[in-house]
Amino acid sequence: MISPVRIVFEEDGKMFALRRYSEALEDFSGDLLKKRSVDLKPTEKLSLFPYGPSAGGLTESIYFSLLTSGERIEAMNYDTSFKDRKISVSGNDIPKAVLLMERINGIHSASYSSLFCDLIERSSGIEVSQEIMDLRILMMEMERISHHLFVAGRLSGGASQNIGSMNIYLLREELLRIIGKTFGHRYFFGINKPGGTGREIDVSNIYEKLESIVKEYTEIYRTLMDSRIFIDRTDSTAIIRDEISAGPVLRGFGKNMDGRSQHRYYNKLNVRISTVDSGDSLARYVVRSEEIFSSWEIIKKILERNSRFKIMEEVKMDKIQGTGEKISGYMETPSGDLSMIVSVRSGKISFFKYSSPSLWNLRVFADAMKGNNFADFYFGLESLGLCVSETGDIR
C-alpha cells in the first residue's frame, strides 16, 4: 500500500506532495482528500449534543457536536478552530522560529523542535554529531513516555480506575521532575537549537530513577489488564481502521508502521514496534504501554553511550542563511507521524508547512464514533492522546 499523502502544496502552477514517513517531495496528481463535512441535523428522534469548546473533562478547547438518539452516536463533528492561535512561522528569524516550534505543541516540543532543527541543518548543509542526535532521541523518548503515561492516566481515570489513574499520574510527575532537574525544563523548552544545544545536560544519574518508573509502570499495567472493569469499558469501543490515521491509532489495528523504524536518527537502535489487531481503545492503550517499554529500551542504549551532553554550538544560529530550497522530513511524535516542509532564505524562514498527527486522528475518530455508545465517547477520545494545539492554522 502507498503511504497516504500528508502535505500538498502548490508552487508555480505545479502540485507537490509529501507522503507519510517520507523525506522526499514528489509531484502530486489526482484528487485532494476532501474536507470532512457531515451535516448534523436534529430530527424527531435524534438530537444534537454539543460538547465544548470549554467544558469539564476536556484538556484543551475543542468543540464536538454529537448527533445522538441518547445511547448511540449517529454522527459526529468537531471544530478545532476555537483556540486557533494563527501562528505565523514563516517570516521569522531562526531563533524565534525554534521558540515558536517548541510552543506549537508544548507537550511534544522535543519532537517538533528536533524535526525543525534537523530540517534547518539539512537545508544549510550542517552535519551534526551523533551526540546531538542522541540528545534529541533521549528527549523525544522521555517525552513519549511522559505523554503515554498521561494518556494512560486519563483513560484509566475515565474507566473509573481512579487508584490506577493516580498511580500513573504519580509516575508521570516523578518523570517530569527528573526531566525538570536534568534538562532544566519539564517540557524541554530551550534545549534544541539548529546545529547545537542550549544547555549543558548531565544524565549520569537518571538511569536508576527511570528504570524504577518503568518497572512500576509494568506492575500497574499488569494490574490494569487484570481489571475486568477497565477491559470491559475500553474493549471494542471506538474501533478505528483507517489507513490515514497516525501513530498508536495506526498500530492499534495491526499496522506495523512507525516513523522511527526507518529514520536516520534511530539507525542501529532497533526500535521494537508493537501492534495490536483489534483497533479499539484498549488496543491503543496496549500499544502505548508497550511503547513505554520500547522507549525505555532505546533510552537505555542512549544512556549507555552518553553520560553528559555539553553545550554544543557547531554553527551559530544567526549565521545560518539558507538557500531557499524546500527541505522536508518527518518525525514520530508520541501521537503519530509529524511531517514538515521548511525553506530558509537569507536567515529567515521563507516557507513552512506541516501536518500534525492529531488532525488525522481526529478525522478518523469522528468517523469511527458513528454507531458507538454515547458513554464510550470519552474512552475513545482519551485513547487518541489528542493535542488540539497542534491542529491550528500555523503557516
Added chain:
Amino acid sequence: MKAWFLRSLKKGIVTSSFPSGKNEALSPWATLPMRDMSGEVDCPVDAIQDDRVDSGKCISCGICFPQFKPSMQIPQINMVRVEKSLSKSMKLYLFDSGTCGACNLEIMALNSPQYDMNRLGLSFTNTPRQADAIMITGVLTEGMIAPLKAAIDSMASPKIVFAVGACAISGGLMGKSISEITGLDVQVPGCPPDPFVIVAAIEKARGRI
C-alpha cells in the same frame, strides 16, 4: 483490588507538605532568571530591562543563559486582591483560551498524588457556574473570546481570575494577553509555571500564605 491496596502501602506518603513545608522540586527555568555575568542579552520578548526580568513576560526560553541563571526561587506572584472567604474551599475551572497544552497539564498535575490539591480544599469543577476561580491559560484567541466572557459572567461572586503562564499574562511570544478583555486578579508567571508555583499562587490568593 488487593494489588492496588498493597501498592499504596508500599508507596507510602508521597504528598508534599507545601506550602507549610518546603517544595520538593522546582523546574529551574520555571523560576525567574537572575543576572549572573555581564553581557548583552537579546531577549525575544523584551522581558529584560536593566538587569530586572519581568516575570509576566519571561517565556523560560533560556536564551539569556549564561548571562542570566535561574534564581531557583518561587517567583513573586502579582495579585490585585486577596479573597479570604475562599480559604476553606475553592473550586477551580480550567479555561484554555489558546495554549500549547503545557500550562493545562501543569494545572492538571495538581491532581496527582504529589500535590494532592484536595488537602488544600481545592477541586476542579466542570462548569464555571459552580466555580470560585477560573484558571485561564494561553493567549487570547478570537474564537475563545465569547466563551471566556460567558464563563466569567456566569461565575458567582466572589470570584478570582487567574492568568496562568506568560501567554495569558502578557501574550508571550505569539499573541495577545487575556487582560485585553478582563481584569487579572492573580498572575502566575512561567512558561509553563511549575505546579508548586501554581499552588503558591492559589494559596496566596486565598490569604493562606
Added chain:
Amino acid sequence: MNLLILFLIFVPGLFTAIISNRAGRITNLFYSILLILISILLLLNSIKIGDFSSGYFDLKFTNTGAAFGVGIGVIWFIMSTNKILARWMREREFLSYLVVLGIVGVLFSGNSITFILFWEIFTLAASYSLGLYDKKYLLSSYVFLSIGEVSTVLLILAAAIAYSSYGNFSFYGILHSQISEALWVSGFVVKAGIIPMQMSEWYSLSRSGIDSSRAILIGVMIPSVSLYGIEFSVISYHLYYLIPIALIVIGSISMLFGSIFSSTSESPRVLAGYSTIENVGAMIILSGISSVSAYSANYALSQFSTTALLIYVIMHGAGKSVILSSTSFYADSFNSKEWKSIGKGGLIVAAISMMGLIPLGGGIGEWMLLESLFIISLSGLSYLSVIAVFAGSMAALSAGISVISFTKFVSFLGVSIEDHPEGSGVVKSYRTGFILIVLSILFPLLFILLSIKVPGSSVFYSFLTGGTIFPGWSVIQSPGYGNTFGVVSPMLILVMAGIILIPLYLTRPRHFRKVKPWHGGLDIDRTYNSFNYSNPSRITFSKIFPKIEERKGEKYEDRNFDFIFALMSALYVKYENMSRKMALKIMNGDTRRYVLYIMLTLMFALAVGELL
C-alpha cells in the same frame, strides 16, 4: 330508568364532536364526570335501572360493568383535561368520542353479539384514528387493527360455537363450553396487549403520530376494557380451571418482560407502553386468581383479588394517563407546553404510584397481588402452589425493575423544561399539577365508599362488599390468615396526603430565578433530550438480551431489546410473502385487502342483523 335511555344520554356528545372540535372537548369533560357519577350511583343502588332488550340487541346492568365504568371514567376525565390544556389541533373529536362510546357500550352489553358490535366499533374507530392523519404512520394502524381483529375473530368464533349448541347469543352459552370459553377469554387477552401480542400496545404508541390524549385512549383505555372482558367472564361464571391458571402464567410472563422492555426503552412513550404491558400482566394474574379461588370455593380470596384488580385498574388508569399526558405529539419528546400545564408534581406522584410504592394506590395494588399469590401458594394444591410461587417471584422482580424505569422517568423530568419565565403562569401550572396529585390520591378512596355493604345485591356474589377487606378503613385485611398490611391502607393515603402535600403546597416556590445553563461557552440551543442520556439498565441488559438493530440503509433506526417483537415481525414477513404467493396463484388479488373487506362486510352484516 331504562339502560337504553342511559346509553342514549351519551350519544349527543358524538354530534357535538362532529359539529365542533372545541365544543367536543368540553362535552368530553362533562360526560367523563357524568360517567363516573352514574357508575358510582349505580354501584350504590341509588338509581335503579332496567335492562333493555330488542331482538338480538341486549343491554344489561352488572356491578362489574359499573365498577369498570368508574375506572374508564377516570381515564376519560384525565384524557379530556389533557385535551383542554394541551389544545391539540389535529385531533378529530368525533373518532375519539366514538371509541369511548363503544367502550361504554361494551360495559353494558347483555349478550355476546351486542358485545362484539360495540367491541368492533371502538376497535375500528381507534385504528382509523391511528392512521388517518399521516400516511407515514399507516403501519401502526395496520398493526393495531390486525391484532385487534385477531381478538374479534376469536370472540366471534366463541359466539358462533355457543350459538350452534344453544341457539342464542347469551354469555351463559359461551361460558359453559370449554372450547368457546377458552376462545372468548383469549380474545380479550390478545387485545389487552400481553406478551407476545405486545405490539398492539406500544407500536401504536411509539410509532404513530398520535397526540398524548389519543395515546391515553389507546394505551390505557383499551387495555382496561379488555380487562373488563376477562374479569367479567371470570367473575360471573365458573371457568374451566386450566383457563385461570393459563391467565396467571401469561400474566406473570407479561409482567416480567414488560418491565424489562420498559426499563430499556428509549423514549418516554415506549416506556409507558411497555409499562402498561407489565401492569396488564399484573391485572390478568389477579383475575386468574379471582377465578381459581372461586373455583376452589375460596370466596374471601376471590373477593380480595377482585378488589385488588379494581384498585389496580383505577390506579393504573389514573397514573398512566397522567404519565402519557407528559409525552407530546411524537413518541420520544416531552412537550413543554403540556409540562407546564400538568406540573411536575403530578407527574412525580403518578410515576411513584406506577412504581408500586406505598403509600400510593399502586403500592396497595402491588401488595394485594403479592399477598393473593402467597395465599395461593400456601393453598395446598401442589401444581398451583408452584405456579403461584413462580408468578409471585416474577411479579416481585418486575415490580423492582419498574422502579428502575420510573426512576429514570422522574430523574429526567426537569431537563426538557424551558427556562421558567418569572410571573404568574408558572404558579398557575402548579395549581393544576396539585389538582392532579390530589385526584390520583383520592381515586383509591372511592373504594372506601364502595366497600360499604350493599344490601340486595343481585350478582353471583358481591365483590364490592369490601367491608371485610378494609375494616374501619384503617387497615387492609388479608383473607389468608387474617393478617393486615400494617397500617398501609386507603386511610393512610389520606393522612399522608395531608401530612406531605399540604406543607409542600404551602411552601411551594413562588419566585423563579432564570438560569442559563453552561453550554460550553456557546450561545446555542441544546435540542438534546436527556431522557435517554445515561441508561445503565440498557447497558446491563445488553449483556443478557440480544440487541436488535433496525438498519435502514446506513442509518440506525432503532435499537430494540424486544426479541419477541423481532420474532413476531419476522414471522409476519414470512406469512405475508407466503400469502402473496398464494394470493397470486389462487385468488389473483391482495390478501390483506381481501381480509379487511371480509371483516368490514361481517361487521355491516352483524349491525344489520341486530336491527332486524
